[in-house]
Amino acid sequence: MPKFVSLEEAVSHVQDSVALIVGGFGSYGSPEELLEGLAARYEETGHPKNITAICGISPGDKTESTEPLKGFNIGLNRLRAEGLVDTVMVGNLTDARAIAKAVGDNKIAGYLPPMGVMVNLFRAVAGGRPGLVTRVGLGTFADPRHEGCAVNDRAREKGAIVELMEIDGQEYLFYKGFKPNVCFIRATYADEDGNLSMDHEGLTGAELEIAVATHNNGGIVIAQVEEIVRRGTLHAKNVRIHGKLVDYVVKAQNPDNHRQCYATAKYRPELTGEIRTVAGAVKPLKLSLRKVIARRAAMELRSDVIINVGSGIPSGIGSVAAEEGLGKGMTMSVESGPMGGTIQEGLSFPGVANPEVIFSQTDTIDMYDGGVLDMTFLGAAEIDEKGNVNVSKFAGRCIGAGGFIDISQNTKKVFFMGNFTAGETQIDLTGGGLKIVGDGPNAKFVKEVQQITFSGEYAVKNGQEVMYITERAVFRLTKDGLVLTEIAPGVDLEKDVLGRMEFAPIVSPELKTMDPRLFGEAKMGLAPNSGRN
Ligand SMILES: CC(C)(COP(=O)(O)OP(=O)(O)OC[C@H]1O[C@@H](n2cnc3c(N)ncnc32)[C@H](O)[C@@H]1OP(=O)(O)O)[C@@H](O)C(=O)NCCC(=O)NCCS
Structure with missing residues (x-):
């Protein structure tokens, strides 16, 4: 006793x-x-x-x-x-x-x-x-x-x-x-x-x-x-x-x-499953580069999948999906344990409002390691020519990976999302595309990442489908390295994309222009439950 x-x-x-x-x-x-x-x-x-x-x-x-x-x-x-x-x-x-x-x-x-x-x-x-x-x-x-x-x-x-x-x-x-x-x-x-x-x-x-x-x-x-x-x-x-x-x-x-959570002194019963709040309409995100990235990633959503969404820019996907009516039957899971419901942002992350179930962290990770996740959307600080991603050591800080490695190594489809360069930028949204006026001081597409949090080589060996989504360019991982598949309308391939990377990606012979609707104020009007138009 x-x-x-x-x-x-x-x-x-x-x-x-x-x-x-x-x-x-x-x-x-x-x-x-x-x-x-x-x-x-x-x-x-x-x-x-x-x-x-x-x-x-x-x-x-x-x-x-x-x-x-x-x-x-x-x-x-x-x-x-x-x-x-x-x-x-x-x-x-x-x-x-x-x-x-x-x-x-x-x-x-x-x-x-x-x-x-x-x-x-x-x-x-x-x-x-x-x-x-x-x-x-x-x-x-x-x-x-x-x-x-x-x-x-x-x-x-x-x-x-x-x-x-x-x-x-x-x-x-x-x-x-x-x-x-x-x-x-x-x-x-x-x-x-x-x-x-x-x-x-x-x-x-x-x-x-x-x-x-x-x-x-x-x-x-x-x-x-x-x-x-x-x-x-x-x-x-x-x-x-x-x-x-x-x-x-x-x-x-x-x-x-x-406190239940540092975000507030108030106990929130909807985070424990004690009650279910009546969910109001999710407010659409204001148009921004972050929303452009979230929109492009949301186009990859499918119905009836189990997905994990990381912190940072990926957290905008839920709102875009709600605005566009995408991903019917889609279930969100977070490595802290809850599944279903609405993942909270900021200091309230990784709590979930109105969860369908709250597993232990250990049970959740076992499910992830065994491959339960169909898709994951994660942030990226650095990406290199082998498709490696670093989120654990950058800007002079060494902070570790959290659940990132468990999630990114064991999920069938992995989408990394982030700005093309880091730091203050001046990029104008022109309605149907982008105008790059000033770029961030730090390249994010680097010759070699400072620390490998995600291994491109291991992903290729394991047959994972991997995509890198930014506001101005989209890449896919192949056994030969990164292939540039899309660029935003209004950006110059040589100056604004290749010129801002520390390595030369393979440029797809079928290089496409990103959907102009990504960059406009209006709802995109994507087909329900698929993301495809
Ligand atoms: C990598 C990560 C920091 C990106 O965050 P984000 O909000 O999506 O993207 P941002 O481009 O706004 O980057 C956040 C900050 O990091 C800085 N940053 C990002 N990449 C950088 C780089 N290569 N060099 C220097 N600074 C960088 C940005 O400038 C920004 O700084 P600010 O807050 O002063 O504006 C974030 O996704 C992360 O912490 N990921 C690891 C945790 C994780 O994924 N866990 C598993 C699932 S929850």
Whole structure:
């Protein structure tokens, strides 16, 4: 039976040099009060020091704000004081910019495996297995023939966490397991026996796998909850973690430390499936280059498919599809667990309003790795002549891939979407095309990407269909490299396209002009449920 303790007592059980798993996913599910308490203890006593922090996705937000309840003052960022964390092993640090900076400065050793690998490792460790054998990561920076997930010198000095192996003539990666000594997880209710339910949590996460991995390795499971309730009041189906797996329970004293999501202090029942809101008409996006890209990508949508849509420019697809009446029967899935419903944007991402089901992160990733997704639409920071894509290391930041590798390697049709150049541009929408007045300072089509988050070579070998969609040009991946298939009306092939790329793509002999309706104010009027006109 767990002990119900004060915050100070709970965090006193975290010793120097331990491996600590922290639950949560971006803006959701952060065990915020526990993190706050641990940071306060370190400030006061200098302990615990040199810990290894392990997460699927780091809790936090994407900003570098130093205001209360934002950026550097929330989530994993709370552990930023020098000496507290020695090493991180995290699927993505986008939401923990202070920690990402310390990794970039080589102050904290950084291992950044794919997010799906992390949650499946929790499950493997929970099940007493030595690690995880998977194809996920082959050909990317996770592969030991590239960086082996070790993104800085300190990590490289500490040693490898992933090996290449072969089974029946097929290549696989073996990610080594680890021994968690303690974990911080969060739930909504604990009953008097310590059974935990997730009633108000927007995501189910990988909290069960984290708790079992820690418990079965003799570690300490510490849970932060919103409320402690009477024995027998939690329905068995709602109990996610049995009390026998929990060592300490802390009731959050500050409601701001137990928000459903950092985006708002208000609990939103439509994110948990408790209620379904009446969906109003989706407002069409204002015409912009981002909308042009989303429109061109939406033309590829088909009916009755399961799709995953990434953050950034791809998030405009839902709105375009609604405006044009495309993709009837299409189901959206997000790697955080929910399926069906409307994916939220900004800080509310990756929550989903009116979901049809909320899977755990681990179950979702297993489905993705096995090929359940028909299509995915993802952002791109850099693309090179082999069709490799980088989203994990650019603009001086090394943040990891999150679910990007699991999704992009295992989906039949992959669409990368992004601006043709990065930084401030002056591009006029002329009604039926584009006029490029000034381009961004950074090329996105580069000779060689800084880090391989998606391997073009691996995709060709596996027969994936891959397309790269920008506001002014569209490419397809072939075994011979990138083929330019479409350019926008009004742009000059040599000056505005080929002249802005660091390599020469193959120009299709059937080079087409992009549909002029992409660039106009009016609804395109695409044929319902197909995207084709
Ligand atoms: C790559 C990614 C940043 C692109 O974002 P986007 O909003 O679609 O596209 P943008 O072109 O507006 O790029 C976002 C910012 O990155 C900058 N950027 C993009 N590519 C860059 C490059 N090659 N060099 C420098 N800066 C770059 C842009 O200038 C922009 O900066 P700003 O915010 O200061 O304006 C985004 O898709 C991402 O983070 N992807 C990884 C996460 C992911 O896909 N996870 C799995 C599914 S959720």
